[in-house]
Amino acid sequence: MVTRSQTDRSLLSRIFVGPTKGRTVRRSIFFLLLLVAVIGPWIVTHDPIRPDPFNTLAPPSAEHWFGTDRLGLDIFSRVVAGTRTDFTLALIGVLLGGGLGSLMGAWAAYRRGWVDTVLLRVVEVLQSFPVLLLGLALFAALGSLDIFEPFLFGPFDDTGKVVLTIAIASVNFPSYLRQVRSVLLPLTDAEFVQAAKCSGLGGWGIVWKHFIPNARGQILALFALTCAYAIQIIAGLSFIGLGIEPPHPEWGAMIREGATVIIQGKWWASLFPGAAIALSVYSLTGFSVGSDTPIDPASPSS
Amino acid sequence: MKMLWKRTPPFMAAMLGLALVVSACGTTETVTETVEVVVTSIVTETETVTETVEVEVVVTSIVTEVVTETETVTETVEVMVEEDRTLRVAIPDDVEHLDPNFGSANLTNLVLKNTYMQPVQYLPGLSQGRYSYADTTSFEGQWVETWDFSDDSTTLTLKLRQGLVFPTSGRSVTSDDVIYTIERAFGVPSGPAWVLGNIGVTSIDQVERVDDRTLILNDIRPSTIVLPLMRDQSMGLLDSEAIKANATDDDPWATTWLSQNYAGNGRYVIDSWDRGSKMVLKANPTWPGRQPFFDTVDLIVVPESANRLALLQNGEVDIAMNLSAQEEELAAASDGVSVLSIPDRNSMNVLLNTRQPPFDNVDLRKALAYAVDYDAMVNGVFKGQAVPSEGPISVNSRFFPLFGLGDSWAYEYDPDKAREHLAAAGFPDGFEFELIASQGLPIADAVAANLKANFSDIGVDMTIRPVSGAEMFESLAGLSHQAAFRGGLLDYIDDPYYHFYLWWLTDTVINWTGFTNDRVDEIVVETAGLLDDGARRGPYREAISLVVDAAPMLWLANANFTLAISEDISGYTHHPDGLMWFANLERTS
Numbered sequence: 001m002v003t004r005s006q007t008d009r010s011l012l013s014r015i016f017v018g019p020t021k022g023r024t025v026r027r028s029i030f031f032l033l034l035l036v037a038v039i040g041p042w043i044v045t046h047d048p049i050r051p052d053p054f055n056t057l058a059p060p061s062a063e064h065w066f067g068t069d070r071l072g073l074d075i076f077s078r079v080v081a082g083t084r085t086d087f088t089l090a091l092i093g094v095l096l097g098g099g100l101g102s103l104m105g106a107w108a109a110y111r112r113g114w115v116d117t118v119l120l121r122v123v124e125v126l127q128s129f130p131v132l133l134l135g136l137a138l139f140a141a142l143g144s145l146d147i148f149e150p151f152l153f154g155p156f157d158d159t160g161k162v163v164l165t166i167a168i169a170s171v172n173f174p175s176y177l178r179q180v181r182s183v184l185l186p187l188t189d190a191e192f193v194q195a196a197k198c199s200g201l202g203g204w205g206i207v208w209k210h211f212i213p214n215a216r217g218q219i220l221a222l223f224a225l226t227c228a229y230a231i232q233i234i235a236g237l238s239f240i241g242l243g244i245e246p247p248h249p250e251w252g253a254m255i256r257e258g259a260t261v262i263i264q265g266k267w268w269a270s271l272f273p274g275a276a277i278a279l280s281v282y283s284l285t286g287f288s289v290g291s292d293t294p295i296d297p298a299s300p301s302s
Numbered sequence: 303m304k305m306l307w308k309r310t311p312p313f314m315a316a317m318l319g320l321a322l323v324v325s326a327c328g329t330t331e332t333v334t335e336t337v338e339v340v341v342t343s344i345v346t347e348t349e350t351v352t353e354t355v356e357v358e359v360v361v362t363s364i365v366t367e368v369v370t371e372t373e374t375v376t377e378t379v380e381v382m383v384e385e386d387r388t389l390r391v392a393i394p395d396d397v398e399h400l401d402p403n404f405g406s407a408n409l410t411n412l413v414l415k416n417t418y419m420q421p422v423q424y425l426p427g428l429s430q431g432r433y434s435y436a437d438t439t440s441f442e443g444q445w446v447e448t449w450d451f452s453d454d455s456t457t458l459t460l461k462l463r464q465g466l467v468f469p470t471s472g473r474s475v476t477s478d479d480v481i482y483t484i485e486r487a488f489g490v491p492s493g494p495a496w497v498l499g500n501i502g503v504t505s506i507d508q509v510e511r512v513d514d515r516t517l518i519l520n521d522i523r524p525s526t527i528v529l530p531l532m533r534d535q536s537m538g539l540l541d542s543e544a545i546k547a548n549a550t551d552d553d554p555w556a557t558t559w560l561s562q563n564y565a566g567n568g569r570y571v572i573d574s575w576d577r578g579s580k581m582v583l584k585a586n587p588t589w590p591g592r593q594p595f596f597d598t599v600d601l602i603v604v605p606e607s608a609n610r611l612a613l614l615q616n617g618e619v620d621i622a623m624n625l626s627a628q629e630e631e632l633a634a635a636s637d638g639v640s641v642l643s644i645p646d647r648n649s650m651n652v653l654l655n656t657r658q659p660p661f662d663n664v665d666l667r668k669a670l671a672y673a674v675d676y677d678a679m680v681n682g683v684f685k686g687q688a689v690p691s692e693g694p695i696s697v698n699s700r701f702f703p704l705f706g707l708g709d710s711w712a713y714e715y716d717p718d719k720a721r722e723h724l725a726a727a728g729f730p731d732g733f734e735f736e737l738i739a740s741q742g743l744p745i746a747d748a749v750a751a752n753l754k755a756n757f758s759d760i761g762v763d764m765t766i767r768p769v770s771g772a773e774m775f776e777s778l779a780g781l782s783h784q785a786a787f788r789g790g791l792l793d794y795i796d797d798p799y800y801h802f803y804l805w806w807l808t809d810t811v812i813n814w815t816g817f818t819n820d821r822v823d824e825i826v827v828e829t830a831g832l833l834d835d836g837a838r839r840g841p842y843r844e845a846i847s848l849v850v851d852a853a854p855m856l857w858l859a860n861a862n863f864t865l866a867i868s869e870d871i872s873g874y875t876h877h878p879d880g881l882m883w884f885a886n887l888e889r890t891s
Contacts, residue, residue, distance in 0.1 A: 053752055054681070054682045056628075056682075070747075241741060
């Protein structure tokens with residue numbers, strides 16, 4: 001049920017304050033993590049990629065808050081630095097896959113016919129691969145190629161990150177396409193679409209101005225969920241050794257690194273990056289649950 | 303707050319997961335497994351008697367104590383009987399195949415060495431406490447009873463040991479088996495053909511059969527490494543009849559059959575091979591000499607190093623191979639377990655490709671050599687289980703003091719000097735390059751991360767790319783790498799000619815740096831036939847200086863050979879090839 005008080009709030013308050021206390025807490029955690037990702041380089045206590053070989057697997061202490069790993073790298077600094085890596089790759093990967101998927105989903109719904117059929121077959125093929133297998137295949141096909149080198153910049157300073165982003169985008173593209181298509185399919189013959197056509201607006205113009213806004217709620221709801229899932233995929237692929245160039249920090253790779261010593265009672269090397277993943281995924285659910293309510297296009301405020 | 307907890311199942315699930323992880327920490331896997339086994343068996347026994355959960359728990363706990371005690375007593379008795387003459391070794395991976403011609407991975411070579419009989423083997427040297435080094439200047443005959451070189455060392459007469467039998471067929475060994483083994487080496491060009499070629503035997507026509515037990519190798523190359531090469535695991539004697547019986551038109555040397563079947567007569571024979579799980583070796587009953595202490599050797603495949611450690615700590619295996627440095631520290635601290643740390647010639651090197659930019663520039667290579675913090679590498683990364691390397695010949699080689707090589711080394715940790723070389727090379731602000739390192743090799747991660755930090759101090763940006771073993775070899779063989787880290791580089795023979803022939807001759811077998819120097823080539827060729835170490839000293843000192851000055855490698859450290867072993871196992875003899883020789887091992891009370 002949509003109440004007047006929920007829908008009248010400003011956009012900013014709707015982003016920060018959830019419909020329940022629980023969601024507000026989760027959103028706060030997310031923005032805190034986002035802040036950590038932005039200011040990470042200024043709050044780390046040690047260089048996250050400089051090992052201290054004389055101080056390996058040190059337990060948490062005043063010097064190393066989260067301890068050190070097998071190479072003598074400071075885990076706190078790496079967890080902080082890993083926030084930027086995981087958030088950046090997850091957000092950009094989802095934006096890329098989700099954006100393209102939404103656009104193509106809307107286009108499929110508008111055009112129907114062979115365009116719709118071809119696009120659906122493409123996403124069926126993509127979705128038939130298990131996520132990790134798809135990631136492995138992409139790394140096998142693209143990982144050793146030099147084609148990305150001229151484009152490496154900013155957060156994408158190695159080929160592994162680019163391929164990881166492509167993997168995230170490939171996983172998300174089908175989900176968005178299907179979701180948006182199914183939402184917009186009933187609107188193909190709607191009066192406002194016919195009116196737009198009569199006014200001379202082209203196909204892409206109709207999709208952009210009239211179709212996409214009608215799927216906004218579903219896209220945003222999906223966005224939060226898929227970002228959470230993307231973080232898990234990045235960690236999963238890094239856990240099996242794909243992705244980030246060592247020793248650059250990434251949570252999944254850190255868990256893998258720590259897993260080799262956990263049986264020796266060195267719990268800290270895996271626990272803290274694991275907790276960071278759990279916290280991130282948990283915080284992102286604060287946006288997905290019920291996010292369709294305050295931005296429902298049919299609501300009085302929209 | 304209460305509502306918050308109620309409405310946040312994901313949070314609670316995450317916390318529950320974390321709690322499970324924490325609770326799992328500090329409890330060894332073995333203990334958990336033991337408890338599970340006992341409880342399972344008890345529950346099975348008491349299922350029919352008990353119906354309610356409460357009653358079952360009570361009964362189980364009572365019976366557990368009784369049965370546990372009973373089991374312990376039973377096991378102790380069995381251990382006394384079974385393990386007395388059985389050596390159990392936990393290995394990380396399975397043996398690849400059983401054909402001596404194609405030995406490659408260390409574990410495969412280890413099995414081939416112990417189950418096939420080579421012409422000769424090293425004699426044990428002086429005891430160093432819990433181990434001894436093999437005496438690389440003394441040999442004992444295996445299938446050879448005596449060997450005689452002609453005065454000019456171009457002819458070698460071999461007399462077969464009396465009474466040798468192939469245990470699988472019961473057939474006596476004759477000269478024909480030796481000739482077949484050499485013929486097969488040339489027919490299946492691989493390891494033994496290379497070994498034979500190095501001692502000058504390139505054709506079967508050079509092998510002369512005198513009688514059933516006598517052979518002469520004619521026109522061989524005089525060399526210091528003839529006998530050391532003949533102890534190679536690839537020189538195992540083959541049962542010619544067994545192999546011929548399994549040859550086909552498509553596979554005349556029965557390579558497919560021999561890869562999975564046994565046709566040898568080593569000090570141990572292969573009793574069974576449960577692929578991926580366990581291989582059982584039995585002492586060869588037909589060996590005419592003294593039988594080894596252990597009549598059975600179980601090679602148990604345990605992929606996880608942590609599990610190998612746990613098995614050793616619990617006394618379920620006697621030796622755990624390939625543990626990490628941290629696990630060896632834990633093993634050394636355990637009751638009844640010790641870690642042999644044997645100074646060795648194991649080289650930990652970065653191979654720079656001298657034929658491609660950027661390392662076709664000698665100043666850049668020298669810049670990196672001065673930028674490495676060797677002390678941090680030896681005492682930090684290798685935890686003191688290594689010594690600084692001082693060039694191509696290991697400081698633990700017997701030739702290092704013999705040739706007085708201490709003054710040939712040039713590089714110490716000196717970032718200022720490194721920057722000078724960078725400037726001289728025209729890269730005062732540094733440069734970028736890629737290092738490839740073997741995937742999943744813990745020591746490679748540690749070495750590479752430390753090097754990256756060292757190099758970044760002088761403005762050099764090194765990218766680390768983990769690669770598979772196959773990609774590593776492809777890059778090295780094709781010289782397509784810029785830099786590669788290789789750990790555990792060990793010449794199977796401790797000899798400067800052998801080392802230079804393998805590494806530094808232009809375009810030679812494993813010249814993975816692309817190094818070329820005309821004077822070095824001359825020296826290697828000129829000294830090939832020299833048998834007197836005094837005569838070789840001068841030329842090799844010159845060659846070594848030339849190689850060190852060119853800095854085609856970063857010689858990081860000579861790591862110790864380490865082996866986690868039960869304290870009641872004695873008699874370990876360390877061979878230059880690093881492959882264990884089971885026949886010398888014993889269990890002491």
